Amino acid sequence: MDLLxxxxxxxxxxDVAIALLIxxxxxxxxxxxxxxxxxxxxxxxxxxxxxxxxxVGLTLLLGVYGSSMYGGAIPAILVNTPGTAVNALTTYDxxxxxxxxxxxxxxxxxxxxxxxxxxxxxxxxxxxSPVLAAVAPMFGSREIFLAALLGMVLVVVTHRGQALAAGxxxxxxxxxxxxxxxxIRYTQRFTFEQTWLASGIDLIVVVLGLFALSQxxxxxxxxxxxxxxxxxxxxxxxxxxxxxRMPKIVIPSAGFGVIxxxxxxxxxxxxxFFSYSxxxxxxxxxxxxxxxxxxxxxASEAANNAVPAAAMIPLLALGIPGEALxxxxxxxxxxxxxxxxxxxxxxxxxxxxxxxxxxIALNVLAFVFLLGAxxxxxxxxxxxxxxxGMIILILSFVGVYSLRNSMIDCAIAAAxxxxxLMLKRLNLPIVPIILGMVxxxxxxxKFRTSMARxxxxxxxxxxxxxxxxxxxxxxxxxxxxYSLFRAKKSEDV
Amino acid sequence: MIQTNEIGSKSNQAQRxxxxxxxPYSSALVWFGVCTFLVAxxxxxxxxxxxxxxxxxxxxxxxxxxxxxxxVGMLIFGFFQMLQFWFHRNGLQAPGFVAEVLTWxxxxxxxxxxxxxxxxxxxxxYLPVTVGFLMLMTWRLGYRSRAHFAFAVLTGVLIVLVFxxxxxxxxxxxxxxxxxxxxxxxxxxxxx
Numbered sequence: 001m002d003l004l005x006x007x008x009x010x011x012x013x014x015d016v017a018i019a020l021l022i023x024x025x026x027x028x029x030x031x032x033x034x035x036x037x038x039x040x041x042x043x044x045x046x047x048x049x050x051x052x053x054x055x056v057g058l059t060l061l062l063g064v065y066g067s068s069m070y071g072g073a074i075p076a077i078l079v080n081t082p083g084t085a086v087n088a089l090t091t092y093d094x095x096x097x098x099x100x101x102x103x104x105x106x107x108x109x110x111x112x113x114x115x116x117x118x119x120x121x122x123x124x125x126x127x128x129s130p131v132l133a134a135v136a137p138m139f140g141s142r143e144i145f146l147a148a149l150l151g152m153v154l155v156v157v158t159h160r161g162q163a164l165a166a167g168x169x170x171x172x173x174x175x176x177x178x179x180x181x182x183x184i185r186y187t188q189r190f191t192f193e194q195t196w197l198a199s200g201i202d203l204i205v206v207v208l209g210l211f212a213l214s215q216x217x218x219x220x221x222x223x224x225x226x227x228x229x230x231x232x233x234x235x236x237x238x239x240x241x242x243x244x245r246m247p248k249i250v251i252p253s254a255g256f257g258v259i260x261x262x263x264x265x266x267x268x269x270x271x272x273f274f275s276y277s278x279x280x281x282x283x284x285x286x287x288x289x290x291x292x293x294x295x296x297x298x299a300s301e302a303a304n305n306a307v308p309a310a311a312m313i314p315l316l317a318l319g320i321p322g323e324a325l326x327x328x329x330x331x332x333x334x335x336x337x338x339x340x341x342x343x344x345x346x347x348x349x350x351x352x353x354x355x356x357x358x359x360i361a362l363n364v365l366a367f368v369f370l371l372g373a374x375x376x377x378x379x380x381x382x383x384x385x386x387x388x389g390m391i392i393l394i395l396s397f398v399g400v401y402s403l404r405n406s407m408i409d410c411a412i413a414a415a416x417x418x419x420x421l422m423l424k425r426l427n428l429p430i431v432p433i434i435l436g437m438v439x440x441x442x443x444x445x446k447f448r449t450s451m452a453r454x455x456x457x458x459x460x461x462x463x464x465x466x467x468x469x470x471x472x473x474x475x476x477x478x479x480x481x482y483s484l485f486r487a488k489k490s491e492d493v
Numbered sequence: 494m495i496q497t498n499e500i501g502s503k504s505n506q507a508q509r510x511x512x513x514x515x516x517p518y519s520s521a522l523v524w525f526g527v528c529t530f531l532v533a534x535x536x537x538x539x540x541x542x543x544x545x546x547x548x549x550x551x552x553x554x555x556x557x558x559x560x561x562x563x564x565v566g567m568l569i570f571g572f573f574q575m576l577q578f579w580f581h582r583n584g585l586q587a588p589g590f591v592a593e594v595l596t597w598x599x600x601x602x603x604x605x606x607x608x609x610x611x612x613x614x615x616x617x618x619y620l621p622v623t624v625g626f627l628m629l630m631t632w633r634l635g636y637r638s639r640a641h642f643a644f645a646v647l648t649g650v651l652i653v654l655v656f657x658x659x660x661x662x663x664x665x666x667x668x669x670x671x672x673x674x675x676x677x678x679x680x681x682x683x684x685x
Contacts, residue, residue, distance in 0.1 A: 048660045164574035168529065171566025175536065178544075178560040187545040187556045190536070213607070217600040220634070387641070390630045391648055393607055394623060398652070401611060402662040410611040414604045421600050425593065426522050436563075444559045451553035 007353040010055055011361065019056045023063015024362040025369050030064060031071025032377045034081045034227075035219050035388050038068035040212045042328050044399040046204055054336045055351065058329060059358045065325050066118065066308045066359055067366035073110035073301060074374065075381050078103060078229040086307075089272045089300035096292030104232045108239025109294055110301045111370050113250060116243055117302030118363040120254035121261070121309040126356055128313075133349060136317045136342035138465045141453070144341070145446035146461075146469035147320050148439040151264030153473055155435050157480040158270060166432045169423075173436020176201055178444075196408045203437055205400055205409045207328055209416025210423075210430050212396040217421045219389030229378040236371050246298055249279050253299045257306025262313045264322035264439075275303035309359050316352055317345050320442065324431045327438040521593035526575035533567035540564060606630065618667025619657055620685040624649035658684040 010016065030041045041064050049057030072083030077094030090110060097106035139147070152170060159166035179190045180200025191197040243250060253275035260271035279299035280286040289296045314320045319341040321327035333340050338351075345352060370377075400413045423430055454460055461470045544557030552558060606626070613622045627645040636642075656662045666682030673681055 048656065048662050051661065164570050164577055167570035168533075168567055168574050171563045171570060172529075173563075175560060175563030175567065178563060182556045184554055185545065185547070185556050188543075189545075189556060189560050190539070190543045192543065217603050220603045221596055221599045384636070386634050387631070387636065387644075389603075390627065390634065390645075391652075393603060393630075394610070394627060394649070394652060397607070397611060397614070398656045398662055398664070401614070402656075402664055405615075405663060405665060407608075407611055411608065414607055417607075418597065418600060418604060422525065422597060425596065426525055428525075440559060440563065448553045451551065 003350055003353060006350045007357055010350070010354040011059075011357055015053070015056050016059055016358070019052070019060040020063055020358055020361055021365060023060040024067040024365040025063075027064040027067030027362075028071035028366050028369055028373075029377065029380065031068030031083045031087075032074045033071075033380050033383060033388065034075045034079075034083050034225075035215065035385055036392065037072075037084045037215075038065050039207075039324055039328075040215055040392060041068070042325055043204070043208045043211050044395045046207075046328055046331065047399055047402045049332055050335045054332060054338050055354055055358075057332045057336075058355060059362075061329055061332065062308070062312075062355065062358055063362045063365075065329075066305075066362050069301075069305050069308075070111060070114050070366045070370055071377065073114065074107065074377055075227070075229075077106045077110060077297075078378060079225075079227040079381055081225070081227065081381075086269060086272065086304045087300075089276050089304075090297060092276075092290045092300070093293050093296035096290075097294070097297070098230060100292055102292070103230050104234040104236060105239065105242075105294075106297060107232070107374060108234075108236045109242060109297050110239070111236065111367060111374075112240035112243035113253075113298040113301035114305040115240065115363060115367045116250050117254040117257055117305040118309060119360070120251065120302075121258050121306035122356055122359050122363070124254075124258050125309055125313065126353075129349070129352070129356075132313065132317050133345050135465075136345040138463075139318055139342050140463070141446045141450040142460055142463065143465045143469060144318055144320065145443055145450055146466055146473070147264065147314070147318055148443045148446070150469055150473050150476070151314075151320055151322060151435065151439055152443075153476055154263060155432050157476060159429055159432070162429060163480070165428050169429060170432040170436040173433040173438075174440035175436075176206065176433070177203075177437040177440045184448075201412060202403060202409065203327075203331060203434070204403060205413045206416050206437065207324070207434060208396055208399045209413035210420035210433060211324070212392055212399065213413055213417025214420025214424055214430075216389045216392035216396060217417055218424050219385045219392070221421075222385055222389075224384040224386055227381045229381050232375050232378065236374055242294070243298055243302075246295060249283060249295050249298050250302045252278055252282075253302035254306040257303040258310045260303075261307035261310025261322070264314045264320050271307055272300045272303040275299045305363075309356070312355065312359075316340050316355070317342065319344075321435070321438055324434045327434050330438060520590040523575075523578045524590050526571070526578040530568070530571040530575045533564060533571045536564045537568055606633075614667070615665050616668050618670050618681065618685065619664050620650070620653045620681075621667070621669075623653055653685060 011020070026041070027038065030036050030038060042061050045061065045064065049060055052060070068084055069086060072087035073090050073094065074083060076082040076087040076090040077098055080091050080095040082088045082091055094106045094110060097103065156163050156167045156170060175190075177200075179197060180188070181191075181198050182189055188198065256275040256278070257271045260274070276289070276296060276299050279295050280289045283289075283293070283295040285293050285295055308325075311322050311326050314322050315326045315330060317340075319330070319339065321330050330340065338344070396413070396417075397410070400410050403409055420430055450460065461467050540557065540561055544560040546555050546557045610622060610626050617625075624646055627649040628642060631641050631645040657664055666685075670678060670681045
């Protein structure tokens with residue numbers, strides 16, 4: 001009880017409350033603008049949060065992360081354009097419902113499903129906390145190394161059909177992270193005697209280039225789309241009641257979101273895909289999926305909104321980010337010398353609980369905001385794409401330049417922006433580069449500290465948690481190779 | 494199937510997980526695969542000189558170990574990726590190499606805009622450059638209505654107020670602010 005009160009008092013501070021409000025409302029608005037998305041917004045805001053206390057900065061970023069998918073459903077349903085990448089499946093049934101004249105019902109179902117998915121996810125996490133607090137201390141250097149390795153393996157194999165490209169880009173991320181002065185013998189790595197490379201390439205510069213600047217370039221070289229959202233008639237609250245009458249869809253979908261969110265390197269895409277496929281089989285309305293089935297819409301929205309809360313688990317408990325957004329949040333921790341990992345869960349659990357409570361609050365705020373402001377939000381869809389690209393370009397400057405007022409950082413970010421543009425145009429993944437940089441850094445340190453404590457490589461997996469992680473890695477790899485053989489066989493047939 | 498589910502694009506209802514992660518196989522993709530592999534080969538050729546490996550030092554402490562892991566991974570994955578792109582080249586569905594490179598070059602113009610903006614902010618000042626750039630770019634992009642220009646000015650002012658005045662991000666005051674009257678100089682340097 002004392003713990004809960006301490007956590008609540010942390011949230012009751014005016015600066016935290018303002019951050020929560022701005023984050024959740026801002027996240028919804030950002031999500032509603034096709035072409036922006038939470039990754040760009042978080043990348044731009046990141047340096048600004050370094051001057052804030054960790055709880056304030058993280059609340060702001062969590063607000064953007066957790067609420068953007070609510071907003072992303074709006075253009076997905078109204079104009080068949082997902083506001084954030086993870087709202088892609090929402091278009092399948094949302095847009096046909098709009099064409100049928102059921103736009104308000106579709107939006108209301110999406111908001112209700114998102115809210116339920118998020119709340120189920122947070123309740124699951126709070127319930128799991130004692131288990132996590134007990135398990136987290138079992139993770140030493142070896143286990144964290146193996147968990148990071150598992151994250152890398154998963155990020156490669158989950159890019160089905162692009163695993164080779166994902167692997168190459170992941171390794172590029174590992175390599176980029178090594179550039180500069182290393183901290184053991186203070187030798188230079190791949191600096192080519194350039195002084196500006198000696199301090200390495202900052203993760204935030206890369207993130208801003210790959211996510212924000214590349215998107216700005218992509219929009220600027222593209223064409224404006226003629227989006228005309230239909231007028232909304234009726235009440236938006238009714239969808240929540242309808243969603244509550246679909247527990248067989250909502251609970252498994254949120255469950256997928258929780259599980260996929262917790263596994264590093266997997267994320268929203270597979271969560272919503274699995275939940276959508278399951279709902280198609282179990283709903284009894286499978287033949288209408290893709291043609292405006294409410295169950296399909298509910299499954300996809302409940303799953304993707306359950307992910308953000310769950311994605312905080314590997315970050316907080318092990319210090320391992322599962323995807324690009326939590327990788328960015330990790331830098332907020334590092335800047336404030338708060339090291340996420342097992343100690344955080346055991347020694348600063350009030351901080352962790354504050355974040356969970358912040359997640360509940362931001363979902364309530366986002367939901368209430370949408371009930372009142374959706375009609376106004378449909379107008380942001382009208383902002384021309386290229387105009388938006390121009391604004392992202394100007395905003396990216398804030399993110400990069402405010403780090404250390406360096407023009408070189410801006411040039412590096414612009415170079416990564418061009419590289420990101422090429423990857424986006426060719427539909428190749430960007431996230432493996434970021435995860436390679438972050439997980440590569442973690443693995444380098446943990447490998448060094450682990451090897452100092454073992455006689456030979458086999459002692460690396462002598463502890464139970466390490467054995468489990470190693471076993472999962474082997475199973476994932478074997479299953480992936482097996483699925484490749486099966487796919488090849490069926491192609492030949 | 495060409496994946497067009499990225500944000501800002503119309504959805505095309507991919508039916509399998511693979512459809513989310515499939516690339517529009519164009520000759521640009523083949524060239525991209527070849528170029529990235531060649532970069533990996535170049536980096537591998539520099540491994541001996543650009544990263545240190547000390548005799549007798551345990552492998553985990555070798556400074557060059559993780560650079561080598563990254564490069565070897567790029568070589569292996571990059572090689573097979575290149576082959577994959579090559580064997581799929583017959584199913585070309587997207588514009589070819591030249592059209593794609595021209596698009597990349599068109600984006601180069603905005604890199605120049607961005608770098609000019611970065612160069613001018615510490616000289617002229619954040620507020621005037623931001624507003625000026627947004628107006629110029631609005632014109633460059635072909636928007637001519639007063640509403641667009643008004644929106645550009647409003648956006649510029651809002652960006653400066655939020656980030657510099659309110660969030661106090663580290664953006665230096667412009668050199669030209671030094672010529673302002675004493676009464677407003679500090680205010681401009683600190684907040685605009």
